[in-house]
Amino acid sequence: MITSINPATGQELARYGFQSDAEIDTALAAASEAQAIWRFRPIGERVGLLTELARVLRTNKAKYAALITAEMGKPIVEAEAEIEKCAVTCEFYVEAAPRFLADEIVASNATHSAIVYDPIGVVLAIMPWNYPFWQFFRFAAPAFAAGNGAVLKHANNVPQCALAIQDAMEEAGCPAGLFSTLLIGTDKIAGIIADERIAAVTLTGSTEVGAIVAAQAGKALKKQVLELGGSDPFIVLADADIEEAAKVAVKARYINVGQSCVNAKRFIVEDSVADRFVALFVDGVRALKVGDPTERDTHIGPMARANLRDGLHDQVERTLAAGGTCKTGGKPVEGPGFWYEPTVIDNVTPDLVAFCEETFGPVAAIVRAKDAEDAIALANRTEFGLGAALWTRDVEKASHYARRIDAGAVFINGMVASDARLPFGGIKRSGYGRELGAHGIREFTNIKTLWIGPVKAAPASDTKPRKDTTS
Incomplete structure (x- = not known):
């Protein structure tokens, strides 16, 4: 049934x-x-x-x-x-x-x-x-x-x-x-x-x-x-437009209640700008309206199934127990239906669940990188390779790093999305x-x-009259 x-x-x-x-x-x-x-x-x-x-x-x-x-x-x-x-x-x-x-x-x-x-x-x-x-x-x-x-x-x-x-x-x-x-x-x-x-x-x-x-x-x-599946990195380098990156990051993670293979999931930020990015990002997440999905001003509806919500919460609990820091959210919403609070976990390292596993729901993992080289290495430290976003004002540097990211698509200064004109995978x-x-x-x-080979000309037909041998 x-x-x-x-x-x-x-x-x-x-x-x-x-x-x-x-x-x-x-x-x-x-x-x-x-x-x-x-x-x-x-x-x-x-x-x-x-x-x-x-x-x-x-x-x-x-x-x-x-x-x-x-x-x-x-x-x-x-x-x-x-x-x-x-x-x-x-x-x-x-x-x-x-x-x-x-x-x-x-x-x-x-x-x-x-x-x-x-x-x-x-x-x-x-x-x-x-x-x-x-x-x-x-x-x-x-x-x-x-x-x-x-x-x-x-x-x-x-x-x-x-x-x-x-x-x-x-x-x-x-x-x-x-x-x-x-x-x-x-x-x-x-x-x-x-x-x-x-x-x-x-x-x-x-x-x-x-x-x-x-x-x-x-x-x-x-x-x-x-x-x-995917565990897409959203990489923010020190020279990026931090305000714009944080604004787009909220949509990149929480669209469709975070239930997409190509949602940004790991936000890998250079340490020198991480505090500023996290503050802006968390403010944006807290501003999201959680509510009736039939209302036009709702941003976050329920998760699709109870088992998905419960599995996501297990991932959050294991990540926090191992050293992650919850900045907002972190638990299911009480009441009927399958709801989960929009969640941000800071100080996520490669050994934590939110880094290693795909989190299919409204949970964002903040990963702090020492520098740009470390950020690219962290981005590639995953079994997945679907999409990636890279934020920097240096277009030449962006093109260089984009070639080094293991993904089917790299979006520079924007969120990953499918487009009918471009191959996706x-x-x-x-x-x-x-x-x-x-x-x-x-x-x-x-x-x-x-393959069509050369065609030789047909032999000329024999047009000479023949001797009548009938009697």
Whole structure:
């Protein structure tokens, strides 16, 4: 049974039964058949679906945002922004997909060859709850434009969002069967991955789950794109604009109640400016409004599930017991729902939990660095490598240090965020493969070489009259 629970109140919203093996088989068969046709549709028709999706998303923005807020607690203003970002990304690929998928001609004196991008097939999308629409559409927009089909296994605490995505696809005119939402348990995933009708897998989620899915997909020799955990550093050097860095740092950590792989988590600050940064940062955190996520002035809503809140509090307690200093927050909010105070822990060192582990919630770790070199070394002292922010007024120095930071993206004087124009993904235990940009749309294509050799002229035809040997 799949249950939808409002994390602000702890009350049940809806309940759904698991789909049967027969229903799963029907969905896979329909996706395979529909994709076999869709792959040969003109690119203009394929991106036309994205145009309609953008329209449907905006038309239903209020409804979809309310579902996000109800099922996982995201403040309503952020939920509306999530839907808008999905629509913008669809529109980006309407314009960009024909360019990204165009044949690349490679010519020489003797040959005329090309690199072409063929769709790979039906992709299993295993998606998380923290951005229930965005995580799907950042994969789906380029994947469908490229000629692929998909089946979605969403997180089981956002089933209403998963079904709303199905409705949006249908309303936009998606060909019957090309996309399906599956309401299933995790025990069905390995069998679906192994099914010959599935060509590849994309997963956004924890590092632990990513390793399991990668093993299952590897056994079946299926392509994977994995966007996993992160412990992103937010590095503040001594010459940075400290006021601006502290202001942006609050948003970088506490957007989506801190529940994002690419939230800033470790704030690594040169010691000479650390006291000033921490004072400004803590003031900004204390100014955040914790409250009803349906109210438009709320900054911090509930965490998505009780076990997530309890796990985060355990990390906080272990960090404080080992020497961290709590500057604000530090405990769950009493009452119904799954709430946690916005928390700042100072004097975090590499041996403390808040440094070593990913903290998935409204908790910030302040790490004091001796100098710039020490700051970069601390930033890289992690098993993760998703994003990083670097703050300095020296652009030349920033470019130098950015190359030395182990991450899939480095943002200089800004917070890390995904952008449809740029590839997004990580290294180390943050996963592999890329979403978005030109690289993202090509992840689920067969990058095929067409080699055309020189063609010799046909021999001249024999036009001489022949002697009639008939009698």
